[in-house]
Amino acid sequence: MGDALTIGVRSERDRAIATVAGEVDIFTATRLRERLSELAASSRHLVIDLDQVTFIDSAGLSALVGAANRASAHGTSVHVVCARPKILKVFRLTGLDRRLPPAPTVEEALAAPGPQPR
Numbered sequence: 001m002g003d004a005l006t007i008g009v010r011s012e013r014d015r016a017i018a019t020v021a022g023e024v025d026i027f028t029a030t031r032l033r034e035r036l037s038e039l040a041a042s043s044r045h046l047v048i049d050l051d052q053v054t055f056i057d058s059a060g061l062s063a064l065v066g067a068a069n070r071a072s073a074h075g076t077s078v079h080v081v082c083a084r085p086k087i088l089k090v091f092r093l094t095g096l097d098r099r100l101p102p103a104p105t106v107e108e109a110l111a112a113p114g115p116q117p118r
Contacts, residue, residue, distance in 0.1 A: 003054050007035050013110050015045045021052035024060030032060065036067035041074055047109045050082040050102070061096055068100055079109040 003022035103109040
């Protein structure tokens with residue numbers, strides 16, 4: 001087993017910010033999916049900070065897409081933060097960077113407008 005998954009949540013500028021750290025894989029993605037789903041349904045825009053994620057697989061990417069879909073259904077949006085080259089590469093290779101373009105900082109994600117284009 002690698003790094004344990006942690007998910008911290010705080011509010012800033014009327015947005016929920018989920019800070020994810022560790023490995024997001026088949027073993028931890030369910031917990032992430034459940035937490036992000038709750039947050040995405042809260043009627044507040046959601047920022048997901050992945051800067052402390054050391055690994056993410058397809059199950060983790062699916063959790064992010066699920067949160068974005070749920071947020072969209074509730075009239076809100078999901079913005080992702082990530083500056084880690086390894087994680088950004090996964091986003092580019094899968095095309096997720098077009099669905100959820102990562103901002104390099106939380107500050108930039110907080111400044112982003114409402115719903116992201118599909």
